[in-house]
Structure formats: C-alpha cells, structure tokens
Amino acid sequence: SQKIEQNSEALNIQEGKTATLTCNYTNYSPAYLQWYRQDPGRGPVFLLLIRENEKEKRKERLKVTFDTTLKQSLFHITASQPADSATYLCAPGGRDSSYKLIFGSGTRLLVRP
Amino acid sequence: SQTIHQWPATLVQPVGSPLSLECTVEGTSNPNLYWYRQAAGRGLQLLFYSVGIGQISSEVPQNLSASRPQDRQFILSSKKLLLSDSGFYLCAWSRQGAKQYFGPGTRLTVT
Numbered sequence: 001s002q003k004i005e006q007n008s009e010a011l012n013i014q015e016g017k018t019a020t021l022t023c024n025y026t027n028y029s030p031a032y033l034q035w036y037r038q039d040p041g042r043g044p045v046f047l048l049l050i051r052e053n054e055k056e057k058r059k060e061r062l063k064v065t066f067d068t069t070l071k072q073s074l075f076h077i078t079a080s081q082p083a084d085s086a087t088y089l090c091a092p093g094g095r096d097s098s099y100k101l102i103f104g105s106g107t108r109l110l111v112r113p
Numbered sequence: 114s115q116t117i118h119q120w121p122a123t124l125v126q127p128v129g130s131p132l133s134l135e136c137t138v139e140g141t142s143n144p145n146l147y148w149y150r151q152a153a154g155r156g157l158q159l160l161f162y163s164v165g166i167g168q169i170s171s172e173v174p175q176n177l178s179a180s181r182p183q184d185r186q187f188i189l190s191s192k193k194l195l196l197s198d199s200g201f202y203l204c205a206w207s208r209q210g211a212k213q214y215f216g217p218g219t220r221l222t223v224t
Contacts, residue, residue, distance in 0.1 A: 004156075034212060043203050043215030044157070089156065098162055098170070099145055099211045105156035 002028040004104035006090060012110045013080060021075040021107045023090030030092030033066055033073050034101065038087045044103075047088075048075075080111045115140035119204050119216035126223055132177075132191040134219050136204030139185065144206040146187040147213065148179055151201040163187060199223045 005024045013019050023033070032051045036044035050057040050066045050073070057064045063076040077084050087108045091101035116139045126132060138144055145164050149157040159172045161179035169179050176195060180188045187204055199222050205213040 032211060041201075041218075041220075043205070043218050044213075046212040046214070049212055093211055097145075098164055099207045099213070100147065100159060100162050100172075101213065102159070103149075103157040 002026070002102055004028075004090065004092060004102055006088075006104040006107045008105060008107070010108040010110055012112065015080060015082060015111055015113050017080055019077040019080050019084070019109055019111070021088050021090075021109065023073040023075065023104055025071050025092050028071075028092060028102070029068075031095045032093050033064075034091045034093060035062075035064055035073075035075050036089045036091060036103075038089055038106065044089055077109070080109075082111045082113050085109055085111050115206075115214065117204060117206055117214055117216040119202075119219050121219060122217065123220045124222070126194050126221065128196055128223055129193050132189070132194050132198070132221070134189040134202055134204075134221075136187040136189075136216055137185055138187075138206045141185070141206070141208060143184060144208055146181060147205040147207070148187065148189050149203040149205065151203060153200070157203065161189070194223045196223050 003026045034049045035047045037047055038044040048064045050064045052068055061078045065074045087106040089106040090104045093101050118137045147162045148160040151157050163169050163181045166181055177191050202219045204216040207213045
C-alpha cells in the first residue's frame, strides 16, 4: 500500500537558520506533491505544490524539491522565525480528477528565538 | 472569495449515539469535497470524497457515512458512534488546481 513518511521527531532549530524537512513515499508515483502548514487546533493551510516534472519550487522563504527517482521531497524554510513554528505536512497527489491526497503524519518544527 | 464552514466546532457524544457533521462551501461551484479525520498527534486520514452531487467515494470502511445533498454541502454521519470515532474532523474543498482548502474542523469526543 502507499506509504508517506515524515520524520516524527520534532525539529528544533535556532531562529535565522534554515529548516529542512523530509518527505519520503513508497509504492506510489504521484503526479504532484503538496506541502501544508498546520497550527494546533486548526485546519492545514496550503503552502506549495510541485509537479513531477519540476525539480524545485520557491515561494518567498520557502523552497521545495521533488526527486521522483529517490521518491523524496525536501521542504526548506530559510531565515526561520519563531512564527514558523508549526507542523508541516506533505501530501502527494494522484492523476485522477478526484485530486485526493495522501497525507504524511507531519513534522513539528520549533524555532527558538 | 471562497469560504468553508463546519459545525459544530466541538461535540461530546456518548457511545452508541448518532452523529451528523455539516460542511458548506461558499463562493465556488462544483467543488470536490473531502472529509478527513485526524487522531491526536497523527496525520490526516481521508474518509470520503465527492466529485459531484450524490457521488461519494469511501476510502476507509467503518461505521461512518457521507452524503452530498447539494453542490456545496457535505455531511458526515454515523448511526452509532464508537470510542474510536473520537478525533478532529476536517472538511476540505478543491477545484482543478488540486490544492485543498480546509475548514476550521470539528473536535469530536466520544465518551
């Protein structure tokens, strides 16, 4: 069955450093992969989408890479701030019109001031 | 602009009681609609999705059901709740852009 793996341990970094989160998938060939941010008690918020024919995507301080050979996506936040502290979820998506996603369990990021 | 509503925000129900959670979307037409459940400290589990009125696909067999009586209304139901049904229930919608927009969620506690 399809499996999405994200580091279950929290990532604790100093303000100003770059945070790198990993998402690995198996038994799956997604057409695209999305990253979401979730704050406690809230619904996830969409951040970035990267398609299978794209290697890298950037948005302000965020960067996502997508390696279909390694079956891995990396999510980077540069110049991290305490306000970036949240849980980040990766979600690969398929090729049909349902646009349904399979979510990873998320990685919690803590940015220390 | 588009908005998505869920209610109630919190719910405490005894085991064996029925459930009805409602989700409505404003500002868009013919959206894809999704119900997810998130257990404490866990990821999102897709329960149901719908690509049109009356069209429901179930992802996980369980004692829950979903209905879409109107284009922008999605309802999650159960005839008899189990303790394991406790969790954070999220509704989401999407269009052809594929990214999903989530509602505020319903925190369900089954006692």
